[in-house]
Amino acid sequence: MKFKIAFTLLGVFFAFNVASAQDCTVTLSLFNESAKVNNFSDAYPKYKQLLENCSDFNKLIYQRGAQMLEGMIDDAETDERKMELIQEYIDNQMMRLEKFPNETKEGDMLADVAMIKYKYEVGTLEDRLRSFEKVVEADKDNFSSPVAIYAYFRIANDLNDAGERDIQFLFDKYDEVIELIENQENDKAAEAKPLIEKQEAQQELTPRESRILKNSEIYLRNYTKIKGSVNSLLGSKADCDNLIPLYKKDFEEKKDDVNWLRNANERLSAKDCTEDPLFFKVSEALHKKDPSANSAYSLGQLAEAEGNRGKALNYFNEAAELETNKIKKSRIYYRIANNYKDRGSYSQARNYYRKALNNKPSMGVAYLKIADMYAKSANDCGTNVFEKRAVYWLAADYASRAGRVDPSLSSNATATAESYKARAPQKSDIFQEDAAGRKITFSSCWIGESVVVPNL
Incomplete structure (x- = not known):
């Protein structure tokens, strides 16, 4: 008898849960349809019903709820009502994070809250x-x-x-x-x-x-x-004309303060305020007290300005070894790469451009530099004229890549890629060589990469 009663209660409980789930499904569907077409007067009561009875049923409650509440805030007729709705929006985002933590990024929700406060x-x-x-x-x-x-x-x-x-x-x-x-x-x-x-x-x-x-x-x-x-x-708040007086007036008082020296050094270095004697004073004082990536990099800048490239490269490499921030490390490698490129050491330059890209994949300018070196090496690669000109396809690929990872370079990258393609073999050349789809490897020069002949 007890077993039959327990079984009956279990059945009632199961039936109740199924009915509740069905009710939540229907209410959510009706709410979603109304909210989608900005029928807020119909959607809002259903939203409230969902929060009361189905708060952990589906993430869509909060996704569509946020959109609805933003629309209602814009339409609010009084400041008092607007503030009430803003608080409801904030509560909505926080409740979504609470109810669906595995499907919600905390940063997104907190940013939404910050933005609603900023906007209003x-x-x-x-x-x-x-x-x-x-x-x-x-x-x-x-x-x-x-x-x-x-x-x-x-x-x-x-x-x-x-x-x-x-x-x-x-x-x-x-x-x-x-x-x-x-x-x-x-x-x-x-x-x-x-x-x-x-x-x-x-x-x-x-x-x-x-x-x-x-x-x-x-x-x-x-x-x-x-x-x-x-x-x-x-x-202009960060121009050298403002930075140098700002740090110069405090140098004597702060020259033993490592944190102050570090901040001053980093700011002056970032804005290339390296010609004033203050930069040398700050860099030298910092490197003596606390050798770091920043101080080594600054001393490298000074050595470079004096024309001592060997000394500059030593400091820059020291800076790269000490630096733990990937973005800053990429900038150091980029500067080293430019030094080697200017000296015609293309293989070494590419090595450092790639190190820069490994640390900062969006550094499109590094791709442009590699493309430029490839284009300048075309005559030294390949076993015949067709293969030498094929190097320009590879250069064009690198130039195009620059604009795709860094849209600020898009115009320049596109123009550069087109100029390289114009120097590469054309449709008639490919036809005469019967080369469409062929893979060409540039193993006879420092490039050592391959390109597939396009089917123009």
Whole structure:
């Protein structure tokens, strides 16, 4: 008898759960359809019903809920109602993170919260700044929205303009924001790199790969725009004319302060304020007290300016070994590569350009430099005229790649690639050689790579 009662109760419980799930499914479907067409008066009560009875049923509740609430905020007739809806939006994003943590990136949700406060000027500038700082502290790897990153720096700039934060604070925020952008650029460029190479090898991408490549290139273009906007905001505040007096007046008092020396050295070096004697004083003092990548790099800049390339390369290599930040390391390798390229040591230069790209896949200018060296070496490669001219296809591939990983170079990269293609064998040449699809390897010169003859 007890068994039959227990079995009956189990059946009732199971039937109740099935019915509840069906109710949630129906309500969510009705809510979704109304919210999609901005029928907020019908969607909002269903949204509230879902939060009360089906809060952990489906992530779509919160995805569509966020879109609905944003629309309702814009349509709100009073400031009081607008603020209520803003709080509901914030609660929606936080509840999504709580209910679906494995399907939700914390950085995305915190950035959404910070952006809604920024857009509608909720709280003071300091309050809004703190909202963005929370994103960086909690999940900076997923702080990926170009617009949100720009808003973060815009607030910092506004605080500086209002006299509430000093110029060093703004410089620190600039460095932080540029690092956020470049880290995201690197991720997207690394995602795109194998797919670009696959295309260059005339292999067809799958639909999924095509979507990934398209999205990566869209993000890279957006990051380029945002970086330009951030640099425009900083503007003349970081010019040498402002930096040198700023640090010169404090040098005697701060020359034993390693943190101050490090900040001054990094800022002066980044803006190439290397001709003033202050730069040497700061760099030398820092290297004596705390040998680091920054101080070694600065001394390399000074040696280079004096024409002592050997000494400069020693310092730059020391800097690269000491540097742990990949983006900064890439810049050092790029500078070393340029030194070797200028001396005609192309193989060594390419080695360092590749090291730079390994650390910063979005460094398109390194691809342009390699392309230039390949083009200049065409006459030294190949066993006949056709193969020598085929080097230009390889150079064109590298030039095209530059624009795809760094959209700021797109125009220059495209023009450069076209000029190389014009020097490569044309359709009639390929026909005469019966070479379409043939793989040509340049093993007789330093290049040592291969190219597939296109079917023009």
